[in-house]
Amino acid sequence: MPPSQGSVQHPLRLLAVFGVLVAAIYALVFFTGDKSPTPRLGIDLQGGTRVTLTPRTPDGGKPSKESLKKAQNIIEDRVNGLGVAGSEVTIDGDNLVITVPGDDGGQARSLATTAKLYIRPVVTSLPAQKGGQQQQPPAAQPTTPPTDAAQPTTTPAAPTTETPAPTTEAPQNRVFPAQEPSVPPTTPGGKLTPQQQTQKEIADAKALRQSTDQETQQKAMLSLDCSKPDPLAGNDDPNLPLVTCSTDGSTVYLLDKSALDGQEIKNATATYDSKQGQGWVVDVEFKSGGSDTWGKLTTQYQGKQLAFALDSRVVSAPQVITGGQYGGSTQISGKFSSTTAKELANTLKYGSLPLSFGTSEAETVSATLGLSSLRAGLIAGAVGLAVVLLYCLIYYRMLGLITGLSLVSSGFAVYGIMVLLGRWIGFTLDLAGIAGLIIGIGTTADSFVVFFERIKDQMREGRSFRSAVPRGWTHARKTILSGNAVSFIAAAILYWLSVGQVKGFAFTLGLTTILDVVVVFLVTYPLVLLASRTAFWQKPSVNGLGAIQEYAQERKAAGLATAGKA
Incomplete structure (x- = not known):
């Protein structure tokens, strides 16, 4: 193969790599997920859904x-844990108000999950029946519930042969006292206020479902209706037994007092278990103290069940297969989808709320800025882009066309990535994010200028356009990488320290900074390299470098004249 042919194939390979990347992005856009080719917009541009959370306290x-x-x-941490979702969490009097983009009120409610997790030994269980009419359970005899997707093999940790005592210390930040709360007196009219009614429901549920009397426990198991809302959600006393349901409502459990508090969780991640066929699971890593306790539990309850009770409901009740192994982690499985598994992991990772909340009906809120602001922002970006292209055409002639092609390629890739991030991590594009994109595109134009000026430097030394391009690129890429590294570090620090819309600005700025490097290396450089090897682009009237070539010739002639006199 002739050297010239091989050298031309090198830039073509770089362009092909970029083409494959863009094709893969838009294949994911049009053939996966909801297949909608539009990014998610933030509250300021499309409006959202507002849910008011009213705290419930035992004393009213x-x-x-x-x-x-x-x-x-904590709720803000949960929002940010799933990405830049653009949700707002504010305190309104004695309430919390969560506003999420779009019309999904369920997302706002899920952010307010109390997430009090306790690991409790299973005493007995039986299938749940509608209306709370269960079959008579055996008295205090451990049984295995019906086989379902929530029956994983537990991976224990921290070996020991000691028998642990159940946890008796109240968990940190717990609002509800260990003793039974007293019900406040009724109003003069004999009616309870909503807060008093909530307090009474919690007290009645505790008296029935957290009794230490075996007959009362059996009565609770027979009468519990798993299809109704649970007044004990997040309000159960960990120092008492608990009669409760599984999250899918299929099983009623009698659980012993808590043996491990969920606040001992160090980290939680959602993964897909393809080896054992359990689907989506949540891997839980304990802190050092929790790891030791977990090891003792798996030793004591080997061959028995340990229930993960989240907000007073059993999300999983695995049977301990092997006890006392090293490792401070375990796994929660159940009938999880990818969304519910990620939500559970995110909730456990960032901790339980110090209050239990009741939610209002979701209400729609209008956009704070509206689509007119979006159009204004897009028009401003288009005008700025047109001015940049016009300047490049005047100053660099036909090389300005390469600048335009590069910027269009960058914008094309950015748009597809915005759509995918909206599906995968809930990213929403607001006006601050659009500002970050525009500034990022400006940074990309700066990289082109650096490259072109390095080419002109090489031509001033007497090199031709063809030979100046690869040498100019060698010097320019170091400057481009250094400048983009500084911009990315600044964006990362801003993202880490900021909240709200500023975080969205930093996110898009960092993303476009990375794409700048990709576009300059895979689009701009190979296009300029190909142009330098064609007779048409080598003409000074086309590439706009005639003045530089004349300067180089005059400098060369002056040097020869000086040498002749010497």
């Missing part, structure tokens, strides 16, 4: 400002 009093602030911070 007002929650403390500290507990409300902590709940707000």
